[in-house]
Amino acid sequence: MTKRSILHNHHLASGATLKTYGEWEMPGEYIGNEQEYQAVRERIGLFDLSCITKIKITGESSLEFLEEVCTGNVSAMSEGKILNTLLCNEEGKIIAIIWLLMDEECFFIHSVAEKKRIIWEHINQYAQKYPEKGIKLEDVSESFGCLSVIGHKAIEIPKRLVSEDTIGLPYLGFEHGKIDDIECLLCRYGYTGEYEYRFIIPNESLEKAWKRIEETGKEEGILKCGLDVLDIFMLEMKSVNQNRDILEDTTPLQAGLHWMIYFRKEAFIGKESIFEEKEKGIPRKLITITLEDGQPLKENTQILLDSEKIGFIIHSGYSPTLKKEIGMAYIESEYAWVGLEFEVETTTEKMRKLKTVSAPLFITKTVIVAQEG
Amino acid sequence: MKKEEIKERIEKRKDILERLKKILIERLSLPLEPDEIAEDSTLFGLGLGLDSVDALEIVVGVEQEFDISITDEDMQVFRSVNTIVDFIIEKMEEKTEESEYKEDNHD
Numbered sequence: 441m442t443k444r445s446i447l448h449n450h451h452l453a454s455g456a457t458l459k460t461y462g463e464w465e466m467p468g469e470y471i472g473n474e475q476e477y478q479a480v481r482e483r484i485g486l487f488d489l490s491c492i493t494k495i496k497i498t499g500e501s502s503l504e505f506l507e508e509v510c511t512g513n514v515s516a517m518s519e520g521k522i523l524n525t526l527l528c529n530e531e532g533k534i535i536a537i538i539w540l541l542m543d544e545e546c547f548f549i550h551s552v553a554e555k556k557r558i559i560w561e562h563i564n565q566y567a568q569k570y571p572e573k574g575i576k577l578e579d580v581s582e583s584f585g586c587l588s589v590i591g592h593k594a595i596e597i598p599k600r601l602v603s604e605d606t607i608g609l610p611y612l613g614f615e616h617g618k619i620d621d622i623e624c625l626l627c628r629y630g631y632t633g634e635y636e637y638r639f640i641i642p643n644e645s646l647e648k649a650w651k652r653i654e655e656t657g658k659e660e661g662i663l664k665c666g667l668d669v670l671d672i673f674m675l676e677m678k679s680v681n682q683n684r685d686i687l688e689d690t691t692p693l694q695a696g697l698h699w700m701i702y703f704r705k706e707a708f709i710g711k712e713s714i715f716e717e718k719e720k721g722i723p724r725k726l727i728t729i730t731l732e733d734g735q736p737l738k739e740n741t742q743i744l745l746d747s748e749k750i751g752f753i754i755h756s757g758y759s760p761t762l763k764k765e766i767g768m769a770y771i772e773s774e775y776a777w778v779g780l781e782f783e784v785e786t787t788t789e790k791m792r793k794l795k796t797v798s799a800p801l802f803i804t805k806t807v808i809v810a811q812e813g
Numbered sequence: 814m815k816k817e818e819i820k821e822r823i824e825k826r827k828d829i830l831e832r833l834k835k836i837l838i839e840r841l842s843l844p845l846e847p848d849e850i851a852e853d854s855t856l857f858g859l860g861l862g863l864d865s866v867d868a869l870e871i872v873v874g875v876e877q878e879f880d881i882s883i884t885d886e887d888m889q890v891f892r893s894v895n896t897i898v899d900f901i902i903e904k905m906e907e908k909t910e911e912s913e914y915k916e917d918n919h920d
Contacts, residue, residue, distance in 0.1 A: 798895035
């Protein structure tokens, strides 16, 4: 059965266009991607991300368990910290990209809506395999909503609504707080290159919190946004979109997610296979591309060198900041280097060329301010 | 772009990238092997998770290794390993052009 946010009727009444994300029906767009894009890059966008996967993990050995299940350095975490890491299978293929939150007496896994079932099955399988660890999993995806403010001025929202002190909340950190009398978990993580704060709130208080955020952000020009626009921010920053960029057989090294792995760790699921690939060499790599002719690219379009296929487009979109088509492609490692030009297969006689480029594609105002600050 | 030109560009980039990774690992004491750093790894926040002190260390390392100078305005290129490589290539090409110009005028 299709799942809906507590704010579903509000989204409908506000004219949002609904789309399906995993099992959820959520706003894909509010007033249009272009305006929503500008709101985030210049001011603040307000998103209902209630569909995200939220799994609670408890048990005395949960740290030890997660250390084995995740590729990152879980042992180095402390309370209130967030780790962006991977779940891989024994073959070293990516199962999911997750955010792991370490709370006082439990951990939380957050991820995209589309990966909930596979994440649950994967970790549950290992929890069952080692019953002596006493790991308890609880799917809290439908008990808690998630509201997110993203943008150059997004910091104003938690500062005014939760506490002035939230200005000190570091990236990849979270804390318990309150919006008026509403308990929330305020998390600072994201992949857009902008300030991003997520409020995890019990469903019964979600509507009230949404209204308070809207009121508070009015002065800063806050705009309600749908989920679709997030994709272009990710492309611009080369934040891997696991629904599109990760195929069934993609490994972390092919996707350029080396930094999500703690290579010095004694053991984790998939380690042997990942090291084997590292020794033998990676067959293909995910690389950012741009097209200068203004025409969109289709997924799976072949990339050619002297008429030979050397890769394919996995995902593309239009960047309003760069005013051009950008995308991601898998290219054979030998040629997966920045600063090159290749032809793309077309159905017409007109030749089209793409460029391989460095990512992130540009530096956002938020990052400039943070670096200067 | 012809295959020969592509291969030439790759070789040039590979050389700079290897030298840059060596600077990062040695100067910042990163517990990593060169092939454990992805070329598009961001330097701050996610990615390598460095801070402003690390950034200064990289600046000094890059200036010494590649004999180029980096100004405050150039700091915006310090987004990822790859964007630093772009910057180094650009600076090295500028230097080559300058010395060729000087030689031409000398003759």
